[in-house]
Amino acid sequence: MYMYVCLFIYLFIYLYIFLRNLPRAIYISIPLVTFVYTLTNIAYFSSMSPEELLSSNAVAVTFGEKLLGMFSTLMPISVALSTFGGINGYLFTSSRLCFSGAREGHLPSLLAMIHFKQCTPIPALLVCCTATIVILCIGETHNLINYVSFINYLSYGVTIAGLLYYRWKKPNLYRPIKVSLLVPVCYLLFWALLLGFSLHSEPLVCGVGLVIMLTGVPVYFLGVYWKDKPKCIYDFIEWATYLGQRVFFVVFPQIDPIEVAEWTDRSSFTSKASGPL
Numbered sequence: 001m002y003m004y005v006c007l008f009i010y011l012f013i014y015l016y017i018f019l020r021n022l023p024r025a026i027y028i029s030i031p032l033v034t035f036v037y038t039l040t041n042i043a044y045f046s047s048m049s050p051e052e053l054l055s056s057n058a059v060a061v062t063f064g065e066k067l068l069g070m071f072s073t074l075m076p077i078s079v080a081l082s083t084f085g086g087i088n089g090y091l092f093t094s095s096r097l098c099f100s101g102a103r104e105g106h107l108p109s110l111l112a113m114i115h116f117k118q119c120t121p122i123p124a125l126l127v128c129c130t131a132t133i134v135i136l137c138i139g140e141t142h143n144l145i146n147y148v149s150f151i152n153y154l155s156y157g158v159t160i161a162g163l164l165y166y167r168w169k170k171p172n173l174y175r176p177i178k179v180s181l182l183v184p185v186c187y188l189l190f191w192a193l194l195l196g197f198s199l200h201s202e203p204l205v206c207g208v209g210l211v212i213m214l215t216g217v218p219v220y221f222l223g224v225y226w227k228d229k230p231k232c233i234y235d236f237i238e239w240a241t242y243l244g245q246r247v248f249f250v251v252f253p254q255i256d257p258i259e260v261a262e263w264t265d266r267s268s269f270t271s272k273a274s275g276p277l
Contacts, residue, residue: 022177091125098124106224110241113250122248143205150198150209157191160184 044053044063056062064075099121102112111124135144163184166173199206244250 023179026179091128094128095121095124098127106220108237108241109252110244110250112252113245113248114253116249116251119253122250123244126248146202146205147209147212150206151213153191153195153198154209154213157188157195160187160191164188 044059047067048056048059048063052062053059058076058079060079061072061076064072068075098107098111099114101107102109102124111121111127113123114121164181167181
């Protein structure tokens with residue numbers, strides 16, 4: 001009994017602190033990062049000519065060599081640390097995207113499994129790393145960065161638009177974290193403005209990125225929408241899933257009741273509670 005009480009207290013404190021601090025982190029970090037980036041660009045433009053900016057392969061390194069003197073070596077080290085930090089965060093988020101997609105039935109069920117001890121989505125991580133290595137080997141890095149940037153930016157805007165749609169169509173949906181509508185509306189306005197500039201300046205890159213996104217449509221219809229597949233396909237998927245479980249020591253995670261409640265409309269509880277017992 002004591003153990004269950006301690007577990008309940010721990011979960012309550014964890015969720016309370018998380019739900020209280022996450023909006024604060026968002027409201028503080030976004031203006032702070034915007035302010036730092038603005039000052040950085042002002043420093044670049046005030047100390048370097050347009051020709052130097054365009055001819056430099058690494059603007060931050062050129063800036064350091066021009067102004068920092070003997071301490072200019074700190075600049076590439078800082079860039080490298082920033083890059084490693086960004087990659088570390090990207091590995092966390094990209095693998096969780098595959099993990100969440102598999103839990104929704106949009107990807108093979110093996111990607112929705114986690115290690116039985118470490119609780120990490122090993123299959124999803126391996127798929128993301130393998131896909132990244134293959135893409136780097138078959139294309140030019142600069143073009144790949146442009147394609148991926150456009151795809152990510154377009155996906156972010158569609159996601160925010162979906163958030164506004166659900167706030168309109170399902171206002172009573174349980175939301176543990178709820179921000180003012182001014183935040184997503186302002187984001188969408190800036191998103192549309194910057195997307196328009198991207199389409200005007202680099203239409204070919206944006207078009208190729210859009211084609212890359214649309215290649216997922218036939219995959220969706222073949223893998224998700226098509227339910228009556230031949231039995232041999234289901235047998236192969238079952239065999240591959242079983243083999244992956246034995247190789248990577250992964251299992252399905254336990255269902256969190258709190259997470260299930262987050263996706264449940266409160267209005268359904270209200271209608272059931274108002275009905276006859």
